[in-house]
Amino acid sequence: ECYFCKKNIHEIDFKETNLLRPYISGLGKIRKKTRTGLCATHQRRIARAVKRARHIGLLSATSK
Numbered sequence: 001e002c003y004f005c006k007k008n009i010h011e012i013d014f015k016e017t018n019l020l021r022p023y024i025s026g027l028g029k030i031r032k033k034t035r036t037g038l039c040a041t042h043q044r045r046i047a048r049a050v051k052r053a054r055h056i057g058l059l060s061a062t063s064k
Contacts, residue, residue, distance in 0.1 A: 002039040012045045014052040017059055024050060028062045 004012070012019070023031050023038075023046050030050050033043045053059040 002037065002042050004042040004045075005039060012042070012049045014049040014056070015058065017053060020046065020050050020053060020059065024059070028060065 004010075014020070023036050025031055030047050033040065036043065036046070038046060050059060054061050
């Protein structure tokens, strides 16, 4: 079962970068669903939140 389903978290906020960082690889790519262990719904929400955070500049698009 997915981490967010277990914790009953419905909304994933793009401003919480500490929550998003484990789902990004060392090269700055969004990790696959098989690696993260998330359900499809939460994987899509994580991807959307990461992309929004990158667009605003909260997360870098590449590795540090």
